[in-house]
Amino acid sequence: MLRSLHIDPQKCTGCLQCEMACSYENEKVFNPAKSRIKVFNFHDEGRFVPYTCTQCAEAWCLHACPVEAITKNKLTGAMEVADSVCVGCKVCTIACPFGTVNYNETTGKVIKCDLCGGDPACAKACPTAAITYVDANFTGLERMRAWAAKTSAGARA
């Protein structure tokens, strides 16, 4: 059974441990600016919403890649960027309608969540279980919808 990141914004305190864990795991530096998961702060509502790629079934990024640098890991279900193949054209960054593929100017490649190969560092670092790695029993899109519906509940902006 595939597993996926489950995010419960209600539990998020906005500490950014996930961003540090992510950047450390992937870039060997504590740097939220290089994190593939991002906590968005709705300050006036006292709400924090962690957000990253849900490895959606549409895989916009994968299909938009002109050089087959993004492939699906059959074990984890994650769309993974092969650094050795990515030319840095950034088409995937505009193709992903969720905004979760980003260009890393330092490396000239794109970065996105790859579930850390099946052991996501963000989930391990989260002190409140706002981010957990659980069995995926619905598709990426449904998951995204359910999640978005939940995060917008009570939103008033």
Added chain:
Amino acid sequence: MNRYVIVGAGPAGVIAAETLRDTDPAGDVTLIGDEPERPYSRMAIPYLLIGKIGEEGTHLRKAQTHYDSRGIRVLRDRVERVDAGARRLFLASGGAMDYDRLLVCTGSRPLRPPVPGIDLPGVHTCWTLDDARHIAARAAPGARVVLVGAGFVGCIVLEALALRGVHLTVLEMGDRMVPRMMNPTAGGLIKRWCEGRGVRVLTSTRVAAIRAGAAAPLQVVLDGGEVLDADLVVSAAGVAPNVEFLQGCGIDRERGLLIDHHLQTSVPGIYAAGDVAQGRDFSTGGLEVHAIQPTASEHGRIAALNMAGVPTEYRGSFNMNVLDTLGLISSSFGLWMGVPGGESVEMVDAERFRYLQLQFDGERMVGATAVGLTQHVGVLRGLIQGGVRLGPWKAQLLRDPLRLMEAWLARNFTAQAA
């Protein structure tokens, strides 16, 4: 058994072939391309030019056995003519081939502007791998290079040339760089950025003639009279669709082959995809050529589904582009020029080369331009193509246009892009 023939081995063709194979395992799938290489991506050529990748890095599919193992026949040949009535096509090598469904995804080719001397040796377009090899040979560090055209393709080539260390002059007829993707403010930022990195940019400038020179192999004469010495001239002045081989088929066309909601042309059995196709535009509902990778890939997939008998309606291509000019990254989405009666907001940070403008129609976003922004830009597509009703977040975005992700998360999406 259905016989599928795909003409054109670019991204649309390859994805169509794969989709056909997956959808109709018993079907006969042939992919015809007229270049000698394995199917490759033109988009990767700039990265080949700067040495970031080798030629194999441009290949659309890396595994040697990719096509064989899927039972996709790849033919290196050129289609000379199609007999739509007989559903038969004729190859340059002399053979003929019958099809039940034909997909045309032959893309486009660069136009050579009607300028005296455009055919001189040392004047190249930058379109194919073969072009790239010629350019690489002449664009040595220190070489004097004149690039004609600062549209999207021109700018991509610009980056590759500049990174090779040439002395580069860019000529653009329009009043700004990338005029069909960027408004004057954004185009101006890009120009200033490029100039700050040693590229000479001349906008509102035409080439009067190109001639062989004494001090240099070539001389480019500008409409104002100035003469530029050049070792290499690269022409990136527009493209035309590759449709000549369809003469006599009776396919309706304007700027490209007109296709319906199922990506079929006006001739039953013949479909079109990618740069050669003029299909439904998501934003306007009209028919447009969107010569971009994501459209090619979506066209390829959806055309193939329809060809294989799985009726799939296309919601329309979404006009978007991303460009890297010497490290300054810009992107545009949808109706970035706005709509009559719409509202817009503009954030200009000229000092840090950052720019964002959003266009709204009622409570929906319809277009956007971004410069110097690389994080979460895809959400602009989500917001626009998703038709997200922004509600109170529209006012919020009018105040703080960068809070796009928050708007997206707060309002989620009511219509998922398909």
Added chain:
Amino acid sequence: MAWTRKILRVNLTQGTCTPEALNMAWARDYLGQRGLASKYLAEEIDPRVDALSPDNKMIMTTGPLTGTAASTSSRYSIVTKSPLTGAIACSNSGGFFGAELKNAGWDMIIFEGRAPAPVYLFLHNDRAELLSAEAIWGRSVWETDHWIHQRHQDPQIRVAAIGAGAEKGVLFAAVVNDLHRAAGRSGVGTVMGSKNLKAVAIRGELGVGNIRDPEGFMKAVVDAKAVLAGNAVTSAGLPTYGTQVLMNVINEMGAMPTRNWREIQFEGASAISGEAMHEPRASDCKPNLVRNAACFGCTIACGRISTIDPSHFTLRGEGRDRYKVASGGLEYEAAWALGSDTGVSDIDALTYANFICNEHGLDPISFGATVAAAMELYTMGVLTQAHTGGIALDFGNAEALCTLAELTGRGEGFGLEIGLGSKRLCARYGHPELSMTVKGQEFPAYDARAIKGMGLTYATSNRGACHLRSYTVASEVLGIPVKTDPLATEGKAELVKAFQDATAVVDSTGLCVFTTFAWTLADIQPQVAAACEGDWSMEKLAEVGERIWNLERQFNLDAGLTAADDTLPPRLLKEPANTGPAKGHVNELDQMLPEYYRIRGWTEDGRLKPDLRERLGV
């Protein structure tokens, strides 16, 4: 490593921003943040300078662990000479600003001189610019934060700013970052205002690296986080109630200073407690507390995010929208100073006053305590409505509290007198004995008659009365790390010294002192040792803590403070507690202070002996 090894020197007089290398020899002796910046200050200014003159310097400093994955790695400090106390000031703040400074590639910023016209510093990684702040001079912290975000159009920029009160010389002005985290104490905001420096705005994208042993560090970090997660205070008490978990506890033990310390228990304590913040209110059925929130990297998350009751008087009328949102709610010290000390038990009034302190950049402890002193003077008839501009300053008057917060925040009317602080206000009206201060800084929320060690803590704190220099409450009330009798004086000198030195270390790492509800230095040491080059054994850390304390002490002595300043107001020494377990007790400072001097290795008049100076290199 962990240090970026870079500091930014900003000469406001000349308008220059110059990078320079961090003095690593000093870093090896003082670690970072509080210790290291104090060393820089002591080396670079004459301790006798007028704190509000261009000759004073203001240092914003991170620690080596700031911005790392260590829990509570948010901290930065502002070190300067205090205009409130004349002593060295080191005010510590969390939020996200400190980590952003580190992420921009800097260990500290040293501000010197005075800008000829109002400016703010905009720091984007390596790029530092002083830009005009004329447009926001006189505006609040919140307006400044908003203006800077609008101007630079980057939601990720972190801003630390001062309000109008600081510009107008309110002596306990804070520097507020991230809208509601504050380097609150000792008037560091006033110093910033005197420099014509309105704000510091930072965007840092370079990250924090330079970890000596990354694998060892991550292991130490994970182990230490597990300790926090396994401790009842740091895993349940603080996240659920914040520091407000203390309100009922301290009140019940009769250590809750009330109405300018005339009393020692507050009848309204439960109404303003952490528990009360969870109670749904009648008007909208929502509790005061929206949720708990963390500072950067914090796995405790004690921060309060609150709203004011929509039916409350503070939200009536025009222009109130900015208070109708969730923002930084009451911490224990603020709830006490604004509430118990003034006799106000209206939790929404306190939340509002707290919002105002954040909005305008006031230290809510000093503000509330000064209002309390003014209320006592008013009760005595010394202050009248002719002085206050018609405000009835009775104890318990919530409207008066809120109005004074606004006036003080904006530096207007009677608010400017409140802005003098308790010591100067009481002296001005002929009653210096009513000022509940040490070295001119107002007390926090623990009565030293009921918690004896806190008397010594206050008297000897290098920045004037403060609970965060040696929080012996941990031992005397909560039993951390060992329980001591709060009503006994024996052993307190040793306890205070140990807490003072250990806290000096914690404040120099980039970590939060609240971790020490669960951590000891033995939990912190492996993190420091794995991150930082050099010897960071327990012994070394103990020495560093002691060195920092003595450096600060020496600074104060050089600034003209003496042993006579190591004292408490007569009320604590002579007026016995009137209720509760400590009824009849005063604070016997005279029984603890001589022993403390002796243990410190100081002379009887509180000066460092030569052998101590030599041993520590101070």
